[in-house]
Amino acid sequence: MAEGSGAGAPLEGDRPLRRDAALNREKILRAAREVFGQYGLGVTLDDVARHAGVGVGTVYRRFPDKETLVRALFEQDLGIRQKSAERALAHPDPWQGFVDFLMEMGADLAENRGLHEVMMFGSHSSEPIETARGGMLPFLEALIRRAQESGDLRAEITPSDIPVVVQMLSAASQFTQGRRSDIWRRYVEILLNGMRQRPDNLPLTTPSLGDEMVEQVMGLVRPAAAEE
Structure with a gap:
């Protein structure tokens, strides 16, 4: 069984996310909570990516739109x-x-x-x-x-x-x-x-x-x- 595919792991479609992908997803969510909380929903996914310290492509793979x-x-x-x-x-x-x-x-x-x-x-x-x-x-x-x-x-x-x-x-x-x-x-x-x-x-x-x-x-x- 792949790491991170146990019960309760985040899903992408019907497949559990790999551990690194799941960690990136949580990092993005934490960053989004902080920037949305401070500036409101007018910020962009690029802003979220910068705050999370990940490439914007990583954000779009997890979340295709805001x-x-x-x-x-x-x-x-x-x-x-x-x-x-x-x-x-x-x-x-x-x-x-x-x-x-x-x-x-x-x-x-x-x-x-x-x-x-x-x-x-x-x-x-x-x-x-x-x-x-x-x-x-x-x-x-x-x-x-x-x-x-x-x-x-x-x-x-x-x-x-x-x-x-x-x-x-x-x-x-x-x-x-x-x-x-x-x-x-x-x-x-x-x-x-x-x-x-x-x-x-x-x-x-x-x-x-x-x-x-x-x-x-x-x-x-x-x-x-x-x-x-």
Whole structure:
């Protein structure tokens, strides 16, 4: 058996990648995550190759176009987000689980410009990516419902509020132009204080955008329901 062809090895078509090819692929993905995170999705595959320290031909052999590379990165990030949501749902304290998830998602999107563009506005989108993004909504709905049922989260908060909150946090991070990229953490604390249920809460007078409008803005496609 060729080295690197064991279970779990990256595939090229139906064939496992050789060890050196698999290592190059991971090097390219790490480099892409860094340059996309810092500069957004406007960078080229040539930029990624330079950052990875490999020839541009190596990048094109693994990823024939930027869409393929973005999709591979997003699939990794989606897995991370889903695991984060699962941990949050398993937390014995529904409020802390909700806070932990929001903080982790806020960190990723406020500090990773490329991921923010894919997640929030469908940049370099495709049907698989849109469907995957829509697949996060049930996790978010469950986290909100659980925190509301425990009496910790205001009843007016809806899943459609969270993308707007995350967009606000990202804007706060970008406002400092790199000098205080962590400033979003201050504002998430302020927002969480306003989102927590308290006896003296004044009612919110402006309705949320609603799921339909948020999905239109984000270009979301919910996964098709499984047939009975």
